[in-house]
Amino acid sequence: MAATPHPAHRFLTMKAAGVTLAALVIILFAGLRFVHLEADFPPGVSGSGDLYTDEGAYSSAAVRWVTTGQWRLEGDFNPAVNLPVYPLIQAVTFKALGLSLGHARLTSVILYLLLMAAVWALARRWAGPVTALIALLVMAVNFNAFAFSRLALLEVPMTLFVVLGLLAAARGGATGTVLAAAAFLLALLTKTAAGFALPVILLVLLWRPEPLTRRLAQAGLFCALTGLGLLAYYFVLVRGHLPDYQTYFMTNVLLRTQGGLWDLGRALVRIIWYGRQFDPVLYPLALLGAAGVLVVGGKLRRHPLFWISVVWIAAYLATLATQNYAPARFYLVLAAPVGLLLGLMIEHLARSGRRGAAGLLAGVVILALAVSGGRAVDYLRHPQYSWASMMRELHGLVRQDGRENPVILGHFANSLSLGTGLLSLNDHYTWKSSLPARLERYRPDYYVTLGGIEAPIRSVLERYGTVEPVRTWDVFHNYYTGEPVALYRLTRKSPLEASRP
Known part of the structure; x- marks a missing residue:
């Protein structure tokens, strides 16, 4: 007569099966990003005109360089003066593979997969595999993230450099601080909205288990290096092309900036509400869960990854609120912290013995991702060009x-x-x-x-x-x-x- 498996053994077997299945789903949706790269963007996701304009506008310097040998056009729109990093990356792609829409988007997909790997490393530094897997599942399967990560947009490389900066800051020491400043500078020169990451990186530098004076010194070094990097960028690139810099800054930053506290407050409420464009279930679930942890307290409120995710979301939403423009693609930046928060909450509930609550939350996440995944597969089954x-x-x-x-x-x-x-x-x-x-x-x-x-x-x-x-x-x-x-x-x-x- 066969022995009845011990409940603990059954649980471990189910857990191993779940981890394997999650990993396979992540790999599957990572691979699906390479399918039909030149297909039209799925309808009903974006209401702004960015599908027509943004891929070419921010790759224009790379296109000009490979076609004419010149990276800027006198008197025209030259955003590479303000945001030089992504055009450099695209120029390498076009030089190696040739100029095409598919190759421009291929760059973004590869960078997004690198971002997923960086988020895995960030999660595993402070949390278990469940948190890391949930975060990657959200990033891989969520339909908004799936759709926008296949376009040649600035949000993907910007977020990648931000996460690399967080990893470097977590390393600590002079080397880690220098690398964190370099990554943050690259993020800023990819898209100026990366300024939201300043309090997040400083939080990581100040959280390290080191004497306060050393932590403050590292934070000061980080700020000084970032400032020096921006100063060098000004003298090397901006000063010689000041009209280009001013045109971009005026038309794309200053004219969109909100004025007055009342306008900023209304904009913040609107921006938080618009976040449901990322996911109508997972986004509010993560925000409500984080609010509950902040109110109730407990071990999770002392978790560094919880605070990294909360400050990330809060700082980014506040940054968006300074502008009167927040299309759906902007919320791609929240895929990582939303996934990390959901993973942390599920793992915390399971470890504290509330497996029923953990299972319920995991079930909601899985159901929402199943719907997203179904939309992604259906979209790829019926591509339009x-x-x-x-x-x-x-x-x-x-x-x-x-x-x-x-x-x-x-x-x-x-x-x-x-x-x-x-x-x-x-x-x-x-x-x-x-x-x-x-x-x-x-x-x-x-x-x-x-x-x-x-x-x-x-x-x-x-x-x-x-x-x-x-x-x-x-x-x-x-x-x-x-x-x-x-x-x-x-x-x-x-x-x-x-x-x-």
Whole structure:
């Protein structure tokens, strides 16, 4: 007669099976990120125009470098002056693999997998494998994270450098402090929103089990090195291209900044509420759980990883509140701390003997991720390529025209360069008053827009030359304005025609 397995043995067997299954799911969804990389972004996730603009805008320096040998275009939108790190990474990719939309997105996927590995290392430094696995499950399977981590956006590399900074700070000593400052500086030069990480990294430096004077010295060294790095960046890059720096800062930072405490307070409430875009179940669950721990107390409230996650979320939401713009992609940065909080709570409940509560919380997390995972798989089973097809067809039309070294102008012309290699000018992210001068200097051959041309821009274009409609495409189901992408051919007036009233 076979012996009945001991309950403890059954529990360990089930735990091992659960760990194995979780690891397989993480590996599966990590691999699925490489599938159909040029497919359209899934509908219903983003309501902002970033699907048209941002991939190309922040890769424009890399595109120009591999196509023309120049990383900036005088008088145009040159965000690489303010944010040079990601274009450098993309330039390496394009030089090694060639210029394409798929290769631009491949860079982001690889960086996101490195981010997952860094979060695993961060979790295992202070917590058990359950916390680490739950965090990685959330990062791998959550549909918002799955979708946005496949786009060539700044949030992924910025978050990677932040986590590397946290790992370096946890190492301690002079070496760890120097590495933490270097990682934080890279994060800031990837996206300025990385400033949220300053209190998080300082928290890790000050949490170390060392004499207070040494901890304060390391925190001071970190701040000094970061300041010196920013100063060096100013003298090496910014000072020689100050108009580019000022244009980006004014149009993308200063003009979006909220003014007044009342506006900031309202913005913070709105930003917290919009966080449900990341996940309508896991995000509020993590926030409510963290609030409960802060109120009730207990061992978890003294856990360093709990405070790292809480300060991370609070500082990031506060940073977003200073702006009047918070699209869904911004919340990708919260995938790691939300996953860490949920993992910590499940592991804490299980270790404190409340396995029923731990099982219930784990069940809710698994159910939410199952829904997310199902959406991701369904999305990959039915890929659409309206964006990539439009770029190929547009490039074909341009080649048929036979114009020498054609230039394309438009709000999202930089993004079209990723798939076509065409030299592009941006008509929105720079001052509108500079458009006539740039038209005369670069003489664009085409104009691309959503639907009709805005009246002020049309007026400038018609003074420059004739504006002829060529073709329209329905892209991304026309989700943003309800209008198709429209291509116009520009033919510059002769000097005699231009002189006529």
